[in-house]
Every structure is written in C-alpha cells, then in structure tokens.
Amino acid sequence: MEQIQTPHGVPLKKQIARALFKQKVRALLLIAPLLIFILITFVIPITDMLLRSIDNSIVSDTLPQTTTVLETWDASTGELPDEAAFAALYHDLKQAIEQKNHTKLGTRLNYESSGMSSLFRKVGKDVSKMQEGISYKEQFIAADKLWGNLKTWTLLKVYSPKYTNGYFLAAIDMKKTADGAEMLPASERIYLNLFARTLFMSLVITGLCLVLGYPIAWLLANLPMRTSNLLMILVLLPFWTSLLVRTSAWKVLLQQQGVINDILVWLGVVSNTGRLELINNQFGTLVAMTHILLPFMILPLYSVMRTIPPAYMRAAKSLGATDWTAFWRVYFPQTIAGIGAGAILTFILAIGYYITPELVGGTQGTFISNRIAYHISSSLNWGLAAALGTILLTLVLVLYWVYDKIVGIDKVKLG
Amino acid sequence: MIAAPWMRDSLESFISLGIPFTERNMKLKPIFAAVSIATFSSALLAADMAKEMTVVSWGGAYSNSQLKAYHEPYMAANAGFKIINDESSNEAVAKLRAMAEAKNITWDLVDVEGPDSQRLCDEGLAMEMDFDKDLAAGTDGSTPTKDFGASLINKCFIPQIVFSTTFGYRTDVADWNGKKPEDLCAVFDTKTFPGKRSLEKRPKKNLEWALLCDGVEKEKLYEVLSTPEGVDKALAKLDTIKKDVVWWSAGAETPQLLADKEVVIGSTYNGRLFDVIEEKKQPVAMLWDYQIFDFDGWVVPANLPEDRKARVLDFLKFATDTQRLADQAKYISYGPARASSQPLVGKHATLGIEMAPHMPSNPENAKRFLVNNIEWWSNNEDEMNKKFEAWLAK
Structure with a gap:
C-alpha cells in the first residue's frame, strides 16, 4: 500500500509522530517541577529506606578477608574454621578498630544474636594485646570463649553476603540459620499477629466509619441549605482540630475515672468498683480512630450523594417501590462510587496509623506502625523497620489491586 | 599570607608604637611576621568559638x-x-x-x-x-x-x-484498710494493695523487679535473666499483675495517672514524683525500696x-x-x-x-537499690524486647 505523504514529501505518519512528540515534551516540561519534587522528596528517600531492608554490606565491608575465607568453610561439619579464618579476622579487626567500625558491626550482629554487641566492643582491647607468631585461634578463644563457639562463626557466615533476606524473615517471625529459615519459638513471635491485628482493626474501623458516616452524609446532602451548613461545620470542626487534642480528649472521656465512667456510676449502671475499661485496649483504639477518620468517609460520600437528583427516588416510589426498595435498588447503587472512595481512603489511612493507637491502644490495640516506630527510634534496627514497612506497603498495594478487581477503581469518585 | 594594604598600614603603625624610628626598618620584617601571626591567631581564637x-x-x-x-x-x-x-x-x-x-x-x-x-x-x-x-x-x-x-x-x-526509677503510691486508697506499701513486693501484692499499677512498657527494670519479688537474690539477677527459664520466671511473676497494669511510655504518665486516681501505685523517675508530692501537693508518697539507679x-x-x-x-x-x-x-x-x-x-x-x-542517693532512701546493668542490657535488649512484646500481646 502506498504511504500517505504531506505536501513536503514527508510520510504523514512521521509528521504526526513528530507533532505529538513536541506536544509530549511540552507537557513533560510543564509538570517537570512537580516530577522532580516528587522524585527528590518521595521516591528517592522511600527507595533508599526500602533498600535498607536487604542491605547487609556492613559485615563484608568491615570483615572483607574473613568473609572471603569463610566462603569455603562448611558450618555443618561442626568444626570451627581453621587458623586462616582467625588470622583474617585479626587483620580485618585491626583495620576496623582503627576506623572504630567494630562496635558498629557488633550492634548489627546483636540484632541476630544476643551477646555480639559486647563481644565486638571487647575485641577492641583484645586485638591490641594479641601477638603475631602465636596461633590467632588460641588467642581469640582465650580472649573470649564466644570466639570458640560454632554459633558465632555460623552467624558470621550466614550474614556474610552483601544482601540478606534476614530482616524480612525477622519481620514474619522467622530466623535465618545455617540450614535455612525457621520459625521463631512461639514465645518470641510478634509480627504476624500484629499484621493480622492491624488489618482486622483497620477493616472494622472502615466498617464503623461507613455505618456511622452514611446517614450523616445523606442528611448533609438532603437537608435544607441552612441546616446542612450547620451540620457540615459540625463535621469539619473536629476535622480541623489537632489529632493529638482529639486523642487526648478521648483519654479524658474514656478512662476509668473519666467522664463516661463517672456518668455511668452516677446513673447506677455500674458500681464504683466495677468501672468499665474503655481505654488502653482495642476498644479505645476503635473508638478514637473511628472518630478521627469519620470525616474522610463522610466527605466523599457527601460529594457523591449531592449529585444524585432527588427525582430518582420519587420516580421509584411513584412506580410503586417501597421506601426500602427505592433506597436499596435506586439510591444506594448510585452511592457506591462514594463508598468506594471513602472506604479506600479510610482504610489506607487506618492501616498506617501511629499516634492514636500509641496513646490509647494499651497492649492489645497497637498497630504494626507502632513497632516500626519503635525500631526506627528506639532499637535503631532500621533494616527491620524497613522490612516491616515494605511488607505493609506491599500489603496495601495488593489490597488496592484486589479492590480494583472487585469494585473497579474507575468507579471510585471523590465528587 | 597576602595582607590587604589597609591591614598592613594599621599593623605598621601598631608596630611602630614601641620601636625607635631608626630601628624600625631593620626590625620590621621579622616583627611584622611575628605580630601578624600573633594577632591573626588570637583573632582566630575569639572567632574560634561558635556564637x-x-x-x-x-x-x-x-x-x-x-x-x-x-x-x-x-x-x-x-x-x-x-x-x-x-x-x-x-x-x-x-x-x-x-x-x-x-x-x-x-x-x-x-x-x-x-x-x-x-x-x-x-x-x-x-x-x-x-x-x-x-x-x-x-x-x-x-x-x-x-x-x-x-x-x-x-x-x-x-x-x-x-536518677532513679522508683515507685510512688497514693496515700488515700480506702481499699488498703490503712496499710501502706513498705517494700517493692507490694507492687505485686494485689490482695493487700488492690488497684491498678502503672509500669513502663519495656522489659528493662520490670524483669529485675519481678525476679526480686520472686525470691531471686540481687547478686544473681542477671545470671538468672541470662537463661530462658529465668526470663519465663520473671514474665510469670508479671503475669500475676498483668490485668492490673497500665503501661506507660513517657515519664510524665505515671504522675498524671496517680493524680487522676487511675492507678494506685506506679513506677517513674524520682524527680517526677518529687514534683507531684512536693510541688503539686498530691496525696502521693515515695516507695524507694529497690529503686534502680541510672546516670x-x-x-x-x-x-x-x-x-x-x-x-x-x-x-x-x-x-x-x-x-x-x-x-x-x-x-x-x-x-x-x-x-x-x-x-x-x-x-x-x-x-x-x-x-x-x-536525693535517690540519700542513705535513708538507698537502703536497697539496683544499678542498671548497661552491658547486659546492651547485649540482650533486642531479645528481651521480642519476648516482652510477645508476652504483652498474649
């Protein structure tokens, strides 16, 4: 087939492509500031943080010779590595001590096995006293018998590679050993449980928000302007109030000597000694978070409901539908888009919530984000925090995908 | 060093002050060098410290x-x-x-x-x-x-x-029938001293206190804690009061909880309790027994x-x-x-x-005390935390 050409003899296809390309470049340039901003402040830091969940270069960087020697050592023989490994360790440590890196490595390895922290702190003094010419193996073991323990060397070998799945295993209550991964004893498992609790409670909170928010949104959309404006202010006022203030207010209301318990005692519903425990447990987290996240459900619902003409309901009723049928068959399907938007917004906010569960959650009402914060700011195990964060992010993305398959993301509407 | 002309001028006039005119040209060079180094370095010293x-x-x-x-x-x-x-x-x-x-x-x-x-x-x-x-x-x-x-x-x-981490208790609890907590183990005695307690939401200090009240000698604490059975023993002791505990994570919480009557006994830093008792005049008293010292x-x-x-x-x-x-x-x-x-x-x-x-170190207050074993905790905190969190979630 002959190609269509422009008067200048250029194929039309090429000409169109050229014009489109120019358009694309122009569009790209227009959004470039935003793209660069997002890249620098969002994508790069998050990627960096996520990479920490597999980064393990500290071991081979601090002990380069030792890790190379250990490659040929087989832990399953049950025998300690030979003199060469100890000599390599001596030379590596000498270097590390000069740069004061040995204690850092001790902190890193202590996440995996208790005792490494002080072993490496102490080795600083031990190595300076060691003499060349005598067996390093004997000198190390004489300095600390942990060096003669198979577990120490297995640990070094297992964590020799530059990248590790150790943090991810730890994040799902597993442990890396010489023979592969195994579950931790039941008395040390925490994370799987926490993930399940976070998911479950976020779902319950989303459900509560929907049940409580739907009627309010309906009122907002259907009341006369003046009343609905007042109602709108009532919805927005808490939304504008500081999160901490609202959480603390719940503390005052819900605690055992708090307002609600006082009223119940005064009414004689509960006895003074049998005051209800309403806070520092799951109930406290559910109440406070539902209250805090309610506007995120109401607002999308309202903006969708406002666009539904009241004539539809009237038409349904005039055609003989009962109130319920008219609502369920005519009105409700039209609000699905709002429910979708509100639910996904509430759920995603809830799953990563930190401060409210921390303040009112006690021991049973805390979320996975509280553990992430703990590892970032207290234990300093940033690798594990990154692994937990990555899992949480993946979970959200998977749920989003499932949501898209079931509800369809194109149906979600914010207004 | 290249000095700006104005700088050299002022230096010269400065130098010329104490030197006879005839000698001036002869001595100028070395002195110039010496003085310029001296003034320069003293100027540096003053600027040397941040403002x-x-x-x-x-x-x-x-x-x-x-x-x-x-x-x-x-x-x-x-x-x-x-x-x-x-x-x-x-x-x-x-x-x-x-x-x-x-x-x-x-x-x-x-x-x-x-x-x-x-x-x-x-x-x-x-x-x-x-x-x-x-x-x-x-x-x-x-x-x-x-x-x-x-x-x-x-x-x-x-x-x-x-400073020390120690306990404060309310002095007006009716259920205690006039009894007052006199030693650490009152914290674990919910029969004589019913009511809620507040403890810090971490294993450190709580495990030691639990073992002390479970009959472990002070000298053997960390030896016992170094075995899995020892940790289980401590957690089992904490189990006996678990349902009565409000867990805190900021030092200001216990004073507030005590003042609000939310708890009847609680651990916190001694300075915070001093504040509640002496400055805010709340009906709270100190229980110094086995306070844990920290720097x-x-x-x-x-x-x-x-x-x-x-x-x-x-x-x-x-x-x-x-x-x-x-x-x-x-x-x-x-x-x-x-x-x-x-x-x-x-x-x-x-x-x-x-x-x-x-003062925590006052002999009357420090009849029995513990010193936080930093070395042991630096090795074992991660592991203890895992066990403690798993125990809390149970």
Whole structure:
C-alpha cells in the first residue's frame, strides 16, 4: 500500500509522530517541577529506606578477608574454621578498630544474636594485646570463649553476603540459620499477629466509619441549605482540630475515672468498683480512630450523594417501590462510587496509623506502625523497620489491586 | 599570607608604637611576621568559638533545672553567646544517626541516658572525651576521673546526675484498710494493695523487679535473666499483675495517672514524683525500696566543626564543675554525679526545703537499690524486647 505523504514529501505518519512528540515534551516540561519534587522528596528517600531492608554490606565491608575465607568453610561439619579464618579476622579487626567500625558491626550482629554487641566492643582491647607468631585461634578463644563457639562463626557466615533476606524473615517471625529459615519459638513471635491485628482493626474501623458516616452524609446532602451548613461545620470542626487534642480528649472521656465512667456510676449502671475499661485496649483504639477518620468517609460520600437528583427516588416510589426498595435498588447503587472512595481512603489511612493507637491502644490495640516506630527510634534496627514497612506497603498495594478487581477503581469518585 | 594594604598600614603603625624610628626598618620584617601571626591567631581564637549552640535535652522541669544552673550563668559570663534549646532527647539516638548519615549535624550537645550514650559511642556517633583534660577538677582537688568515679560508664559520656526509677503510691486508697506499701513486693501484692499499677512498657527494670519479688537474690539477677527459664520466671511473676497494669511510655504518665486516681501505685523517675508530692501537693508518697539507679549526662556529637567543638568543650568544662552540678539540685531532685558536689547540695530554690532527703542517693532512701546493668542490657535488649512484646500481646 502506498504511504500517505504531506505536501513536503514527508510520510504523514512521521509528521504526526513528530507533532505529538513536541506536544509530549511540552507537557513533560510543564509538570517537570512537580516530577522532580516528587522524585527528590518521595521516591528517592522511600527507595533508599526500602533498600535498607536487604542491605547487609556492613559485615563484608568491615570483615572483607574473613568473609572471603569463610566462603569455603562448611558450618555443618561442626568444626570451627581453621587458623586462616582467625588470622583474617585479626587483620580485618585491626583495620576496623582503627576506623572504630567494630562496635558498629557488633550492634548489627546483636540484632541476630544476643551477646555480639559486647563481644565486638571487647575485641577492641583484645586485638591490641594479641601477638603475631602465636596461633590467632588460641588467642581469640582465650580472649573470649564466644570466639570458640560454632554459633558465632555460623552467624558470621550466614550474614556474610552483601544482601540478606534476614530482616524480612525477622519481620514474619522467622530466623535465618545455617540450614535455612525457621520459625521463631512461639514465645518470641510478634509480627504476624500484629499484621493480622492491624488489618482486622483497620477493616472494622472502615466498617464503623461507613455505618456511622452514611446517614450523616445523606442528611448533609438532603437537608435544607441552612441546616446542612450547620451540620457540615459540625463535621469539619473536629476535622480541623489537632489529632493529638482529639486523642487526648478521648483519654479524658474514656478512662476509668473519666467522664463516661463517672456518668455511668452516677446513673447506677455500674458500681464504683466495677468501672468499665474503655481505654488502653482495642476498644479505645476503635473508638478514637473511628472518630478521627469519620470525616474522610463522610466527605466523599457527601460529594457523591449531592449529585444524585432527588427525582430518582420519587420516580421509584411513584412506580410503586417501597421506601426500602427505592433506597436499596435506586439510591444506594448510585452511592457506591462514594463508598468506594471513602472506604479506600479510610482504610489506607487506618492501616498506617501511629499516634492514636500509641496513646490509647494499651497492649492489645497497637498497630504494626507502632513497632516500626519503635525500631526506627528506639532499637535503631532500621533494616527491620524497613522490612516491616515494605511488607505493609506491599500489603496495601495488593489490597488496592484486589479492590480494583472487585469494585473497579474507575468507579471510585471523590465528587 | 597576602595582607590587604589597609591591614598592613594599621599593623605598621601598631608596630611602630614601641620601636625607635631608626630601628624600625631593620626590625620590621621579622616583627611584622611575628605580630601578624600573633594577632591573626588570637583573632582566630575569639572567632574560634561558635556564637550559638544547640543543646538537646528532655524538656519540662529537667530542662529548666539545666537552664537555671548551667545555661544562664554561662550566658551571663559570655555576652553575645546564645543557647538554643531543643527537647528531642527522647529520640536523640535515632536523630543523631540520621544527622550523621545526612552529614549535617545541627546539634552541639545532647543530654542522654547512660545506655543510650553507650550505643552512640558504639556507633561512633558521639565524640570520645579525655576527661582529665576536658573537664574541670573537683573543688576538693580530685581529678575528674576520680571525682566522677563509677558514673564514667564509657568514653563518650559526661555524667550530670544520678536518677532513679522508683515507685510512688497514693496515700488515700480506702481499699488498703490503712496499710501502706513498705517494700517493692507490694507492687505485686494485689490482695493487700488492690488497684491498678502503672509500669513502663519495656522489659528493662520490670524483669529485675519481678525476679526480686520472686525470691531471686540481687547478686544473681542477671545470671538468672541470662537463661530462658529465668526470663519465663520473671514474665510469670508479671503475669500475676498483668490485668492490673497500665503501661506507660513517657515519664510524665505515671504522675498524671496517680493524680487522676487511675492507678494506685506506679513506677517513674524520682524527680517526677518529687514534683507531684512536693510541688503539686498530691496525696502521693515515695516507695524507694529497690529503686534502680541510672546516670544521665551529656554527649557531644562526633565530627563537629572546630569552632562549635571548641565552644561545646568550653561550656562543658563550666557546666560540669563541682558548683554547677550542685546548683542543679536546687531545682530538681536528682543527685549530682560528682562526689565533690554532694556536700554542696542545699535547699530547693523556690520551695525552700532541704534537697538532700529527696536525693535517690540519700542513705535513708538507698537502703536497697539496683544499678542498671548497661552491658547486659546492651547485649540482650533486642531479645528481651521480642519476648516482652510477645508476652504483652498474649
């Protein structure tokens, strides 16, 4: 087939492509500031943080010779590595001590096995006293018998590679050993449980928000302007109030000597000694978070409901539908888009919530984000925090995908 | 060195002052060089110290005591110098690590607890000190190393105070039928002393207390805790009061919970309890039995620029001398870390009461006590935390 050409003899296809390309470049340039901003402040830091969940270069960087020697050592023989490994360790440590890196490595390895922290702190003094010419193996073991323990060397070998799945295993209550991964004893498992609790409670909170928010949104959309404006202010006022203030207010209301318990005692519903425990447990987290996240459900619902003409309901009723049928068959399907938007917004906010569960959650009402914060700011195990964060992010993305398959993301509407 | 013409002129006229005119040309060169080096280096010295310093501490009454005892007198003696206060000590370790990674250290001096200083030192985030050179000798002539003694727990840590974690209880609980808690194990005795307790939401200190009340001797505590059975034993003891415990994570919570009658006994730092009892006049009393001692002090972030480092060292020498440490006790009931400061502890600045009886180290209060084993906890905290969290979630 002959190609269509422009008067200048250029194929039309090429000409169109050229014009489109120019358009694309122009569009790209227009959004470039935003793209660069997002890249620098969002994508790069998050990627960096996520990479920490597999980064393990500290071991081979601090002990380069030792890790190379250990490659040929087989832990399953049950025998300690030979003199060469100890000599390599001596030379590596000498270097590390000069740069004061040995204690850092001790902190890193202590996440995996208790005792490494002080072993490496102490080795600083031990190595300076060691003499060349005598067996390093004997000198190390004489300095600390942990060096003669198979577990120490297995640990070094297992964590020799530059990248590790150790943090991810730890994040799902597993442990890396010489023979592969195994579950931790039941008395040390925490994370799987926490993930399940976070998911479950976020779902319950989303459900509560929907049940409580739907009627309010309906009122907002259907009341006369003046009343609905007042109602709108009532919805927005808490939304504008500081999160901490609202959480603390719940503390005052819900605690055992708090307002609600006082009223119940005064009414004689509960006895003074049998005051209800309403806070520092799951109930406290559910109440406070539902209250805090309610506007995120109401607002999308309202903006969708406002666009539904009241004539539809009237038409349904005039055609003989009962109130319920008219609502369920005519009105409700039209609000699905709002429910979708509100639910996904509430759920995603809830799953990563930190401060409210921390303040009112006690021991049973805390979320996975509280553990992430703990590892970032207290234990300093940033690798594990990154692994937990990555899992949480993946979970959200998977749920989003499932949501898209079931509800369809194109149906979600914010207004 | 190329000096600007105006600079050379003024230097020449300056030099010419004391030198006979005839000799001037002959001697000018060497003297010019010598003087210019002298003036130049003294000018550098003055500019050598930063004009500002960011000090990080815990906030509240504690920061206030430092402000009154250290910062204000130092600023009064150094006109034009300013201290910026930051209250982030809670997250100091994490933030210092982040700053070091970003290679932009904005803090000059950080107040941390002993165990945190150990971690900062291990990670190379805190500067190692030369105590006898960097700190002032005691007023009794003792060297800093001797004067601070056991509180010098590592090379990076400059101690200020000894504080303790101990219990306070309400004195008006009707259910106790007039009985008063007299020893630590009252905390675990919910029959005689019913009501809620508040404990810190971490294994440290709670495990030790639980074992002590389970019949383990003080000397064998960490030996027992080093075995899995020992930890189970401690957790089993805590199990007996688990349903009665409110867990806290900030030191201010227990005083609030006690004041609100939410709990009847609770652990917290002794200075916070002093505040509730003596300043806020709440019906609360101290239960000093088996208080756990800890040190709190300064660390200097590693790799500070020279001018800021010089300033910090100058401040530190002043702020940790015998008198300054004793002065701090006028504002808060924490004991000075220097032996030579002890006899100088006087009365509270506003309440006018003698502070010595409120010090954790007062012999009457320290009949039985524990010292936090930093080494053991630095090795075992991660593991204990896992077990403790799993236990809490059960």
